[in-house]
Amino acid sequence: MRIIPAIDLIDGKCVRLYQGDFSKTTQVGSEPEAQLAEFIGDGAEIIHIVDLDGARHGEARQYELIERLCKQSSVPIQVGGGIRSMVTVKKLIDAGASRLVLGTxxxxDETFLQEALNSYADNIVIGIDAKNGKVATRGWETVSEVNYIDFARKMEEKGAKTIVFTDISRDGTMSGPNLEALKELSQAVSCKIVASGGIKDNNNLQQLEEIGIEEAIVGKAIYDGKVTLGGFQGDR
Incomplete structure (x- = not known):
């Protein structure tokens, strides 16, 4: 199990949302550069950075900050939020991002998705953010009628190799991950599944490992000291 600490950014600050609600935002941790250094010092092997301004408004809003963080980091950086054009994809890859999460x-935009997968297959991750089993977009503020399993299968057909799955109702709640949905997803596709949302402690990480999940993005539980990067003793 590889723990991926999350740095969510709004207006240059590290924040956490509650169930994806932008009206329930809490500033956490240090300034982004200091938080990144702290995670690396604690042993992070990869770090997840989300431009929440970009996710909400449909364009990369904090590119300069993310570029600085990528250049500062000695470990791979996974970036999400507002990545909706090949120009943005190339800029972030050139800035040093190792993985880019495409959600909305x-x-x-199937044409853009296919071009991104064709050009950067090893760098593209599909973000599936679900609410009641339906895929949500645009910073989680719009919920489609598309079932998350159907969408995952379609993404695999198009060449996706990795999927980050977030149950929005669990995100920021520390109520535990949606193990049932994650198990169904991992059985439905052969992509690597990265769990996100609701992880509260090392027991949750063990549960994820038992159903075959190899990586988990953890936010609030790390900031609250419930999960430490060096504290999980599962297989790594």
Whole structure:
């Protein structure tokens, strides 16, 4: 199990949302550069950075900050939020990002998605954010009628190799991940599944490992000291 600490950014600050609600935002941790250094010092092997301004408004809003963080980092950086054009994809890859998470664009712009997968297959990750089993987009503020399993199968057909799955109702709640949905997803596709949302402690990480999940993005539980990067003793 590889723990991926999350740095969510709004207006240059590290924040956490509650169930994806932008009206329930809490500033956490240090300034982004200091938080990144702290995670690396604690042993992070990869770090997840989300431009929440970009996710909400449909364009990369904090590119300069993310570029600085990529250049500062000695470990791979996974970036999400507002990545909806090949120009943005190339800029972020050139800035040093190792993985790019496509969410809204994966659902709404098949031409762009296919071009991104064709050009950067090893760097593209599909973000599936679900609410009651339906895929949500645009910073989680719009919920489609598309079932998350059907969407995952379609993404695999198009060449996706990795999927980050977030149950929005669990995100920021520390109520535990949606193990049932994650198990169904991992059985439905052969992509690597990265769990996100609701992870509260090392027991949750063990549960994820038992159903075959190899990586988990953890936010609030790390900031609250419930999960430590060096504290999980599962297989790594």
């Amino acid at each position: 664009a994966a659902l709404e």
